[in-house]
Amino acid sequence: xxxxxxxxxxxxxxxxxxxxxxxxxxxxxxxxxxxxxxxxxxxxxxxxxxxxxxxxxxxxxxxxxxxxxxxxxxxxxxxxxxxxxxxxxxxxxxxxxxxxxxxxxxxxxxxxxxxxxxxxxxxxxxxxxxxxxxxxxxxxxxxxxxxxxxxxxxxxxxxxxxxxxxxxxxxxxxxxxxxxxxxxxxxxxxxxxxxxxxxxxxxxxxxxxxxxxxxxxxxxxxxxxxxxxxxxxxxxxxxxxxxxxxxxxxxxxxxxxxxxxxxxxxxxxxxxxxxxxxxxxxxxxxxxxxxxxxxxxxxxxxxxxxxxxxxxxxxxxxxxxxxxxxxxxxxxxxxxxxxxxxxxxxxxxxxxxxxxxxxxxxxxxxxxxxxxxxxxxxxxxxxxxxxxxxxxxxxxxxxxxxxxxxxxxxxxxxxxxxxxxxxxxxxxxxxxxxxxxxxxxxxxxxxxxxxxxxxxxxxxxxxxxxxxxxxxxxxxxxxxxxxxxxxxx
Numbered sequence: 001x002x003x004x005x006x007x008x009x010x011x012x013x014x015x016x017x018x019x020x021x022x023x024x025x026x027x028x029x030x031x032x033x034x035x036x037x038x039x040x041x042x043x044x045x046x047x048x049x050x051x052x053x054x055x056x057x058x059x060x061x062x063x064x065x066x067x068x069x070x071x072x073x074x075x076x077x078x079x080x081x082x083x084x085x086x087x088x089x090x091x092x093x094x095x096x097x098x099x100x101x102x103x104x105x106x107x108x109x110x111x112x113x114x115x116x117x118x119x120x121x122x123x124x125x126x127x128x129x130x131x132x133x134x135x136x137x138x139x140x141x142x143x144x145x146x147x148x149x150x151x152x153x154x155x156x157x158x159x160x161x162x163x164x165x166x167x168x169x170x171x172x173x174x175x176x177x178x179x180x181x182x183x184x185x186x187x188x189x190x191x192x193x194x195x196x197x198x199x200x201x202x203x204x205x206x207x208x209x210x211x212x213x214x215x216x217x218x219x220x221x222x223x224x225x226x227x228x229x230x231x232x233x234x235x236x237x238x239x240x241x242x243x244x245x246x247x248x249x250x251x252x253x254x255x256x257x258x259x260x261x262x263x264x265x266x267x268x269x270x271x272x273x274x275x276x277x278x279x280x281x282x283x284x285x286x287x288x289x290x291x292x293x294x295x296x297x298x299x300x301x302x303x304x305x306x307x308x309x310x311x312x313x314x315x316x317x318x319x320x321x322x323x324x325x326x327x328x329x330x331x332x333x334x335x336x337x338x339x340x341x342x343x344x345x346x347x348x349x350x351x352x353x354x355x356x357x358x359x360x361x362x363x364x365x366x367x368x369x370x371x372x373x374x375x376x377x378x379x380x381x382x383x384x385x386x387x388x389x390x391x392x393x394x395x396x397x398x399x400x401x402x403x404x405x406x407x408x409x410x411x412x413x414x415x416x417x418x419x420x421x422x423x424x425x426x427x428x429x430x431x432x433x434x435x436x437x438x439x440x441x442x443x444x445x446x447x448x449x450x451x452x453x454x455x456x457x458x459x460x461x462x463x464x465x466x467x468x469x470x471x472x473x474x475x476x477x478x479x480x481x482x483x484x485x486x487x488x489x
Contacts, residue, residue, distance in 0.1 A: 009207065011242035016200050017086035017231070017242075023172050024046045028122075028179050057357040064158040108152060112159035116194060118166050120173040122180065129169035130195060131349070132358050147226040162187040171250040177272060178258040186270070189277045193251050196351060197244035197291070199224050202231040207240065209287040213347040214321055215361060217288055222352050224285065244286060245294035247329065252332075254304050271310065279311050281332065283318035284356070286325065293324045304334040309411035312340050315369070318440065331386045338413040339376045341433050342368040348439055360440055371435045376406045376451040377484060379413075380429055384475070420446050424459050437453075 025031075047054050116137060119130055127135065141164075146156045161184040168174040168191065177185060199207065211220035221309075231238065255276075257269035314336050319325045333342045345368065350357050420432035429451045434444040447456050452469075 008209070008290070011199055011207075011240045012237065013245055013295060014237050014241045014243070014470070015246050016198070016227075016243055017236070018242065019198075026172065026177050033406070045375070063174060079294060091226070101365040104223050105155060107147060108156055109159045109163065111142035111145050112156050116140055118164050118168075122167055123170070123173035126169065128351075129194065129356065131358050140151040140210065157184060158187070161185070165190050165192070167192040167194055167407055168251075168331055169176045169196065170253055171247070174251060174254045174272075177254075182270065186275050187274050189275050190280075191276065192282065194284065194349070195244075195247055195251060196349075196356070197242060197286050199226045200229050200243070201226045202229045202238055203240075204228070208322075209290050210356040212285050212287045212318060212320070212350055215346060216323070222285070222350070224355060225351060233279070242291060245299070245324075248281075248283075248328065248332075249294075249298045249302065252299075252307060252335075256302070256306055263414040265401045276311055277334070278313045281317070282348045283316070283320075284347070285351045286318055286320045287322035288322045289310045291320070291324065292365075294328065299328060300334075303331045304451065307335045310334070311335055312337060312414045313343070314340070315343045315345070315439075317345040318349070319344060320425065333374055336374050336414070337394055337433060338374070338378050338412065340374055340403050340414040341435065342372050343436070345369050345371075345439050368438060369436060371447060371456060373431055373432070373433060373449040373454045374449075375484070376431050376449065376454055379431075380451055383460045418421075423448060424462045425457070425467050428466070430457065471482060 005196055044054050054348065055405070060093065080372050116134075119125060119134065146153045146160075153208045161180070168186065174193070191207055207224045207226055208221045209224050210217050211222050226240075243309045243456055255269050255272050260269060263269055306362070314333060315331060316332060329344065350359060409483075417432060417434055423430050423432070425448075430448050431451055434446050436442065448459070450457050
């Protein structure tokens with residue numbers, strides 16, 4: 001069945017009130033408070049059943065038998081194993097040899113390192129957000145190691161948060177990371193955001209959309225999973241709704257610096273993941289020309305200003321091939337540092353048949369990346385500014401004209417990668433990056449990029465006649481400085 005855009009009912013982008021209320025109720029602090037209240041009630045009931053008062057003001061009478069049982073001074077101290085002192089072990093008790101500390105740490109590190117990414121740590125996992133293969137993996141780490149002793153707990157936590165990669169399927173799962181200590185959060189360098197578009201409707205009707213994959217977008221349709229909602233008699237937003245672009249905003253907003261009462265005054269607060277280098281975003285069920293455009297400038301404010309130039313590499317899959325999808329991808333790329341790497345790819349997942357499916361087995365050629373280096377032309381602009389010898393004052397830019405050098409703040413570029421091969425291009429400035437071959441693999445190869453376009457170039461296409469360009473042609477006639485050649489960086 002073909003999908004007809006003219007007859008389709010497009011969703012309205014809106015946050016669902018019921019899910020927002022549920023997220024507020026399940027906040028970690030509120031859950032912890034409810035657990036403490038229940039624990040206090042159980043302890044009070046236990047004391048009451050044994051005739052012991054939990055209020056010391058009610059046991060001032062020395063003749064009260066409950067006070068003699070309730071005060072610590074009148075009790076006979078029970079000697080524990082630690083208070084009795086160390087006992088002498090016989091050779092029969094020493095059945096296992098004592099391993100050196102280095103060997104114990106090797107074993108602990110191996111036990112705390114997972115072969116696969118850990119999904120939604122510190123949060124209850126929703127089975128709708130994982131594939132069938134992920135459900136069947138079971139436990140990937142020996143978490144019981146942390147309960148053996150305090151030393152293993154301290155060392156094991158460091159290995160757990162430093163050696164693993166993490167996948168977050170909801171903003172609340174990522175928000176719970178703020179409860180984790182800064183000493184653990186600062187060791188995380190790579191995370192994945194799996195953003196699954198959600199749809200709601202207060203009427204019982206099917207909703208067909210184009211297949212959320214560029215390879216099958218014009219050949220297949222998908223019956224979207226719609227969460228039913230009760231129809232209310234009020235003026236709230238009714239009808240078919242989606243939680244897609246706003247969900248992207250909610251995810252990246254969590255990466256802002258959380259509040260820490262112990263942080264020194266006068267110093268900027270670190271971000272949620274201050275050492276984050278690689279961020280992967282998997283957009284799921286974002287069909288092209290189907291979703292309504294994102295409202296306002298929320299994505300621009302967070303990605304360009306609050307989180308601008310903070311990561312070295314951005315990997316994003318499932319971006320719809322439409323005007324709004326390309327606009328959101330361009331805004332998200334502003335989180336990447338100058339000369340950083342942006343990788344775009346086809347959809348990695350699709351939610352169909354009431355379950356999440358991986359696209360890695362369905363692609364004809366295998367899921368690959370389309371790389372690009374962002375804002376690499378700025379190095380040429382700085383080089384031109386240093387070599388410029390004219391003493392004439394820079395002409396004042398006209399009103400409304402963009403002036404890149406008006407910003408006094410200079411963000412450091414992405415670190416240079418050493419060990420790259422020699423380039424055949426001499427005059428045409430290039431930059432090398434190690435690029436992953438496949439979406440689900442860790443193998444990387446060297447690729448050469450043109451600093452002007454940011455696109456990869458092939459040495460097999462080397463032409464000496466094209467190995468030159470005039471920098472003067474890139475200078476703005478209005479302000480005398482170099483701008484982006486394409487105006488999108």
